[in-house]
Amino acid sequence: MKSKLHWLLVSAILFATPAWATKEVHQHASKDVGADVAVPKIALKVARDPIDGINMLVEIDNYVINSPLEPVEQSNMLFGHAHVFINGKKVQRLYGDALHIPASWLKPGVNQIAVSLNSHNHENWTVNGETIVSSVFIDPDSPELVLHHFTSQPLVAAHHH
Secondary structure (H helix, E strand, C coil): CHHHHHHHHHHHHHHCHHHHHHHHHHHCCEEECCCCCCCCEEEEEEEECCCCCEEEEEEEECEEECCCCCCCCCCCCEEEEEEEEECCEEEEEECCCEEEECHHHCCCCCEEEEEEEECCCCCEEEECCEECEEEEEECCCCCCCEEEEEECCCCCCCCCC
16 A cells, blocks of 8 residues: 555656746746857756765756856856755755755655756746756655656757657
8 A cells, every 4th residue: 555655646746747846946036048048958867875865966068057256257158056955945055066965854755856047146047938947856765766857958858769
């Protein structure tokens, strides 16, 4: 029964992914990337940390993640930082591409980790009104850590067989 309930919950989360993946990042104003720059691409990779929690890598293209204290010389690319959300709650700003997420930040069972790209004025970068965000659903208690990925702007086009 527990397994059936677990998969029912996971299925409900997976079918609601686009809504869940962007709902929590709408705390800030939005800013369209515009037509004169390349659209930023984003994807998340996660793996168990051997000591505690998980490690996350934010893979990006056409975007510079940096501190507001660092000057950016590339005018043809957008820049800013990222916001990290766990289960709908903003937990951290990200000024680089890697983050350790302690187990204490996660609840038992299914968790959602979402990352949005933001200007240094904290505006959510958008494309055609859609926030640039990537999300991953994980279950630290399951042998298979990653249950589902979602990204609004994939790094590469999906390959279909």
